[in-house]
Amino acid sequence: MIKGISVFAMAALASGFTGMAIAEEAASGPVTFNKDVLPILQKNCQDCHRPSGKNMSGMVAPMSFMSYEEVRPWAKAIARVVDDKAMPPWHASEAQHGKFRNERVLSADELATIAAWVKQNAPRGNPQDAPAPIKFQEGWYMGEPDLVVKFPEPFFVNDDVVDIYQDISVEMTKEMVPEDKWIKKMEFAPGSEVVHHIIAYASKKGDQGNLMRRTHLGGLAPGTDPADYPEGYGKLLPADSVVTFQMHYHKEAGPGTGRLDDSVMALQFHDKPVEHQVTTSPIAHGNFEIPPFHSDWKVGGARTFEEDVDLLALMPHTHLRGSYAKYTAFYPDGSTEVLLEVPGYDFNWQTNYSFKDIKKIPAGTRIEWEVHYNNSKENGEKNGFNPAESVRFGQPTTDEMDLGWMSYSPTKAAGTAASD
Ligand code: HEC
Incomplete structure (x- = not known):
């Protein structure tokens, strides 16, 4: 009950109620599912915890929380995971609270309500107190796509593949992309459970081999949300282009483990050309070696922007050993700002941290990226790797990566003509 009372204490502090009123209100009725808990689940959990909830590259919530019948068996587990801050999944430090528009956190009131409800044996309460159910749309999370890009044919990931x-390249026909298009929203659907990540690139037809000239459209890694660019910002998908899916498949090897994969990318376009072409590229050091059994090996890198840029999002990427990530801006006026700190980096939740207010980065700013790896025995048992090996940068999941992805665009409007 202590926690239950504290909800009202906080509400009372805010509204200036007296101590008597607090005690009375707390005593006046139990915390119930219908009145108090369901609204919290609707707002913070059902997006994923429903029969066809978000699929973020295989991160699919294993149970649905739509009704009392579904939630009741999980009441204790819910109290535990919200108290541990394991759910809803969000890994940025509390110091950045309020900065990102895709933030997933419960308020102190919401936490206290859930704790109080479980302490009171999770009562159902009066059905008339329940809020109207949320109508989730089926199909694409981002809404109706303008274009769905599919493989020419499903790709077979062989039995012996680890x-x-x-x-996998797909030519954009005139019907698909009649003119240069600016991407507003982008969502990937993995076509099998052996997809580890997808990165999609666009190249001019005939130029696919030139890795320097292709543009990064977007990607999918475990736990990544669909992309959604603000008005005036987008990625360019040129007419006469080829989209290349860089697929990374990862699985156990063995007879019967082969899978057909037909992953797809769905796009929604801006209805007119945008002024700010978004680029996504990483800061990467690449040349590191994590010693065996080291529990906190630090790697870093930096980039200095030569022109003013609008920073839209940050996405730390490592493999299984990554444990911590940080981006810090060193501004030309000598001041410093931590842009993002992820104290409990989790490989399964590769969040694209999207700024609520676009971050203005003046020319001459150096952005430092720092990442730590935990190559300890305990972490190896937990995440399935061999800590007795030293580890370098490499493509396989058992090697490491240190990619501090950034999505940005020049602050200066480019005009509307698409550059070549
Ligand atoms: C962005 C999607 C997402 C949101 C939002 C979300 N969950 Fe989850 N949840 C998952 C996934 C995926 C799993 C399974 C993998 C895991 O445990 O990390 C999970 C697992 C769980 C589990 C089981 C954990 C265990 O240890 O057995 C509980 C309980 C849970 N979630 C409760 C909640 C509650 C309560 C909320 C809202 C306050 C919430 N989740 C919000 C995706 C989500």
């Missing part, structure tokens, strides 16, 4: 990278 880790492979496979490029």
Whole structure:
């Protein structure tokens, strides 16, 4: 009950109620599912915890929380995971609270309500107190796509494969992309459970081999949300282009483990050209070696922007050993700002941290990226790797990566003509 009372204490503090009123209100009725808990689940959990909830590259919530019948068996587990901050999944430090528009956190009131409800044996309460159910749309999370890009044919990931990278190219026809298009929203659907990540690139027809000239459209890694660019910002998908899916498949090897994969990318376009072409590229050091059994090996890198840029999002990427990530801006006026700190980096939740207010980065700013790896025995048992090996940068999931992805665009409007 202590926690239950504290909800009202906080509400009372805010509204200036007296101590008597607090005690009375707390005593006046139990915390119930219908009145108090369901609204919290609707707002913070059902997006994923429903029969066809979000699929973020295989991160699919294993149970639905739509009704009392579904939630009741999980009441204790819910109290535990919200108290541990394991759910809803969000890994940025509390110091950045309020900065990102895809933030997933419960308020102190919501936490206290859930704790109080479970302490009171999770009562159902009066059905008339329940809020109207949320109508989730089926199909694409982002809404109706303008274009769905599919493989020419499903790709077979062989039985003996553990880790492979496979490029699959799709020509954009005149019907698909009649003119240069600016991407507003982008969502990937993995076509099998052996997809580890997808990165999609666009190249001019005939130029697919030139890795320097292709543009990064977007990607999918475990736990990544669909992309959604603000008005005036987008990625360019040129007419006469080829989209290449860089597929990374990862699985156990063995008879019967082969899978057909037909992953797809769905796009929604801006209805007119945008002024700010978004680029996504990483800061990467690449040349590191994590010693065996080291529990906190630090790697870093930096980039200085030569022009003013609008920073839209940050996405730390490592493999299984990554444990911590941080981006810090060193501004030309001598001041410093932590842009993002992820104290409990989790490989399964590769969040694209999207700024609520676009971050203005003046020319001359150096952005430092720092990442730590935990190559300890305990972490190896937990995440399935061999800590007795030293580890370098490499493509397989058992090697490491240190990619501090950034999505940005020049602050200066480019005009509306698409550059070549
Ligand atoms: C962005 C999607 C997402 C949101 C939002 C979300 N969950 Fe989850 N949840 C998952 C996934 C995926 C799993 C399974 C994998 C895991 O445990 O990390 C999970 C697992 C769980 C589990 C089982 C954990 C265990 O240890 O057995 C509980 C309980 C849970 N979630 C409760 C909640 C509650 C309560 C909320 C809202 C306050 C919530 N989740 C919000 C995706 C989500």
